[in-house]
Amino acid sequence: MRDEPLGICCSPSNMKRKVVAENxxxxxNEQLNHKYTDMLNLPHPVSESHPRMTIQNRAAQFAPFxxxxxxxxxxxxxxxxxxxxxxxxxxxxxxxxEKLQFIGEHLKEQPIISITYFEPDEKKEGxxxxxxxxxxxxxxxxxQTVVLQNGTQIQIxxxxxxx
Numbered sequence: 044m045r046d047e048p049l050g051i052c053c054s055p056s057n058m059k060r061k062v063v064a065e066n067x068x069x070x071x072n073e074q075l076n077h078k079y080t081d082m083l084n085l086p087h088p089v090s091e092s093h094p095r096m097t098i099q100n101r102a103a104q105f106a107p108f109x110x111x112x113x114x115x116x117x118x119x120x121x122x123x124x125x126x127x128x129x130x131x132x133x134x135x136x137x138x139x140x141e142k143l144q145f146i147g148e149h150l151k152e153q154p155i156i157s158i159t160y161f162e163p164d165e166k167k168e169g170x171x172x173x174x175x176x177x178x179x180x181x182x183x184x185x186x187q188t189v190v191l192q193n194g195t196q197i198q199i200x201x202x203x204x205x206x
Contacts, residue, residue, distance in 0.1 A: 125169030128161045129203065142205045143189070146179050153178045158189065159204040160197045172203060
């Protein structure tokens with residue numbers, strides 16, 4: 044194979060021309076190559092009406108496209124499991140009330156407790172059970188909340204167990 048003259052790319056039409064040129068006689072081949080020699084040393088064309096595109100903008104043309112934006116997050120959210128809140132029977136409620144009364148009487152001693160409570164989910168029905176261990180700062184029977192030393196406020200109606 045012969046070397047291509049500079050400036051001729053390997054497009055399908057140029058490849059055909061190359062194959063044809065190999066089968067031509069020397070004089071015909073020279074005429075074919077001279078057909079484009081006037082273009083070899085021309086400067087790169089620059090448009091006067093369109094500004095040159097920046098490299099970042101050129102690269103952005105080939106950036107991946109997400110047609111279903113947010114779909115993955117929606118699937119994750121739908122597949123996320125939540126627990127249902129369990130309603131306590133009267134005996135369990137009385138036992139919790141007694142424990143809260145005892146803790147309220149001993150707040151100055153800063154009792155450390157483990158409290159299991161239901162935390163409602165913000166996005167869907169249900170929620171999750173959490174267990175925290177901390178000192179009780181305050182029990183507010185007016186707002187029906189237990190305030191822990193770390194600032195967590197737990198609704199008394201959401202408490203499942205205290206130990």
